[in-house]
Amino acid sequence: MHCVTLTKGVPDFREGQVSFDEDGHLERGDTPTVMNPNDEPALRAALQTKIRNGGTTSVMSMGPPGYGDVLREAMESVYADDLYLLSDREMAAADTWATAITVATGLKRLEPDLVFAGFKTADGETGHTGPQTAWCLDWPLVTHVVALDVDADEGVLRAKRLVEGDVDEIETVEAPLPAFVVADPEFDPSYRKAAHRLKHKDLREETRARAQNHEDHLTVWDHEDLNLDPDFIGLDGSPTIVEGVDPIPRAPAERDATMVDPSDEDAMGDVVEELTQYAGGD
């Protein structure tokens, strides 16, 4: 079984890391780049497959050469065997469409059985890249996956997927391999065999050593390596036009708060009175 997980570097939006200018625009230069946190479920799903079904796991990303740390981070969490970075100037400033074309081309090179992606990036938040890549590959796409079982003998995967985000409606689907899986943040890896957990421990040790010299396991491909026409990738290949970016203003508070001392019986009585009008359910 060969799995590839797609990941991307995003600005670290955590408090204390991210910085914005006066107009509310992101200061890229002052904000560190980290692995897209929404890719973690995808990495967990890939790791589960590697541990339960054996085989190798690769991590692929498209981005500038400085993505080394992002890939190392991904390597550590998925215990990846090798790393692929699709990187050159021609690929820069791609929208999701151009990214999908580029990444799909890279994936075809590797001929994996399964590709995992996160459900969206923390910066663009479109959630398009995964599905578009699957479309380019012409593979079955299974999204919102919360549990996964790969049956290598039969060449299929069985997945539980959330049908609607916040409702507990789950459907079980089956898809032939190769397939493209988008893991939901609720993805829960399951290791019910001692042997799987022992292997997990082994891999953790092994990967820790490997990730120290992650460059040794890194392959960088530019557009020529992938035989891609610069007109169809990067900025030139991106049909999306960004007209402008508006910071979202903070919603003004509409109501005034009245503070009530809970030991003040009169005031508490007023609160009850105020609330009773809603008690009928209307």
Place this chain on the structure above:
Amino acid sequence: MTETDDYEHYEAVVVGAGPGGAAAAAVLAQQGVETLVLERGVDAGSKNVSGGLLFAEESAPYTLDDLFPDFREEATERPVTESYMHNVAGDQVHTIDLEDVHEAGVEYCDSVLRRKMDSWLADQVHELARETGGGLLTEVRANGLLRENGEIVGVTCDELDPIRADVVIAADGVNSELARDAGMMNWDEPDDYFQGVKAVVDMPEGAIEERFDVDDGEGASHLFAGDLFDGVRGGGFLYTNDDTLSIGTVFHLDSIADERAEPQQLLDGLLTHPLLAQWLGDDYEELEYSAKLVPDSKKVAHPSPHQGRLLLVGDAAGQMQAQGPIIKGMNHAVSAGALAAEAFVDSRTRGTSSAGDLYEQKLRSEGVMDDLRPARYRASRAVTESDAVSGFTDALVDSFVGRAGVSLLGGTVESLFNSQFLLGMIPDTKTSYVTIPQVLGEELGEPIEGGPSQVEPPDLADRIGDLTYNTDVGNPHIEVLDESYDASGTAVTACPVSAEDFGGGCYRSETVERDGTEERVVSLDTQPCVECGTCAVVADTDWEHPRGGKGVEYEQG
């Protein structure tokens, strides 16, 4: 690992990675047995508490440093070379040098902290066992025995599918769920147990050497008895670690229950006693509060600790020896664990006797059983522990005649206390724990020097607040079956993280109105539980350990 009908199979499954489990797994793995060790804590040692003196006895069939090279350098604190017993009466103390009994037959005695010790052992065990195709897993709780046609064939777990094994070694400690599932331990009688409560206290650099007058790399043990515990039967200990102290109390659980004693207050009584001021200094910083039950081998060491493929070792088999004030559990768990492993290997190669029978034989021939259930104690107990006799001896020692006798003994007291023979015989009555030490303190004692103690121990809320918990929200591991105060009220006081008039603990008592009558009931919140096991014995509960990785996590232990 081989799989049959979807269940995994390992040659040996060891449940629990305390000293008993670590020793068993090491011997199994060294003999090439495919061994899987299951430990429920996030890390081995994160659930474990001991006072902290690990004795390596010359007569022991196995010690940890036999089994694990570098054990003492890597995993223990200080070799303890000095030992004293303090008999306290009011502001007087009579101190006895226990050097002889401390050193008798002992190769070495090191202080230990369990998180450090057990997690180091677990790393070694994992490496050894991995070679055999097994290994050690944390955050997995065995919740019962796997049976087939009534025979034990493996274990069931919360986190894993059932696992088959040719031998199951239950080293799962005092409230062994496997021993209970096998019907080999009932948790009913408080007088089968002690309750230990401990504080680990930070010490500034150099303070241990200075205040205990020991060299760098040497340590001291101080034991306490007498009137500092409101008549509750038990005593206190203080051991020096590398740069901390372990200070605690060990009481008979029946006495804690009967006296409605608050364990944390008894510990505070020791911590704030003027006698301890010389060691604790003015800046008291408590790093961790902890508690656990300890079985009393004299009463519950299982004479035949096996059933089919199941072998019980250590506390799970009641193999915890209280030799008067000196507590020996870890060393016996190590011996028993290693002997159980040896027995399995022997039975496989010889094929004549079962592992269980061989294990039982080995416990006897290696003298472990004699230490645990001394014949002397069994013979004298019948007479000395009956209420009438103990009441009489108590009054006698306390009387003018008895006091005169004690005074006349003078220096001989020391040699009496240093007699292994006598310690094994000490009956579990108030006379030996409270009255004799107190009379000694009064008659032979010297005034305690120095002023009142400056120590202010944290209150219970802060102690709980300082502990780390991974709460299993909505999934309490203990259920009160009978919430009436009569049935379960003892837990309010006996639980080391609960107290009457304290709302932030596990057990609370409250008065409710039912059908027009007032009733006193208890309620339980397991969030602050330290899994000591007390309420499994003193209250009417359905008691389990939390799932793997959940519950309290000790940093020191």
